[in-house]
Amino acid sequence: MPGIEAEAVQLRTDEAVGGQVQVRVTDTGTEPFTVTSVAIDSPGFAPLPDRAVSAAFEPGRTIDLPASYGEAVCDRAAEPAAARLTVVRPDGRAEALRVPLAAEVLGRIHGERCAVRAVLAVADVTVGSLAADGDAVTGTLTLTRADGDDRPVTVTRLQGNVLYDAVATTDLPRTLEAGESTLEVLLEFTMARCDPHALAETKQPYLFLLGLQVGDDDEVPADLPLDQAQRDELAALVDRACA
Structure with a gap:
């Protein structure tokens, strides 16, 4: 114009x-x-x-x-x-x-x-049972297959951020195979840094990259789905581990 x-x-x-x-x-x-x-x-x-x-x-x-x-x-x-x-x-x-x-x-x-939405149409992804475990927070990542699509779905990787390390305690990749309805992957979060600069300047403390792949398609980077109560659990970890 x-x-x-x-x-x-x-x-x-x-x-x-x-x-x-x-x-x-x-x-x-x-x-x-x-x-x-x-x-x-x-x-x-x-x-x-x-x-x-x-x-x-x-x-x-x-x-x-x-x-x-x-x-x-x-x-x-x-x-x-x-x-x-x-x-x-x-x-x-x-x-x-x-x-x-x-x-x-x-x-x-x-x-x-739209790539993430296409993956989630095959298998829903949730995080549950997030709880304090000493200087860590543990939980479970669950994939639940949707009806009508039997393609395998693979959790390829989990990546932490500046503030938190995030790992799957069972080695990745893990696959929800054809014919299976659910897949569970155990998670553990620990502090990557406790210095004041990191604590003050981290803009996205609850953003964790989750890699997902349907069949032989390309990997799709998604955000690990965390609700507010789960974010609060991670925030409490800072108080415990960085005191």
């Missing part, structure tokens, strides 16, 4: 928050304007309401505006995408604009979300 360009980018803070990107808007015209709302408009994501913002642009200025994206719609591509912007001109006139959005990052996010 003449005078305005937009691109979707994902910063580390967006990854930590989850469910959002930045709409990087540039005033490529000759006049100032103010943006008062922003939203992602992509066929590959369920629409969400506009987010109120207040950003004053001058010619040549670029500002990142946070915008949430909805649930992935996996039978549609993420592009072509647009940014929905409410723009107020210098004379006070407000316009609702749909600005073409360079959205390679949305395509990547869409692909990741």
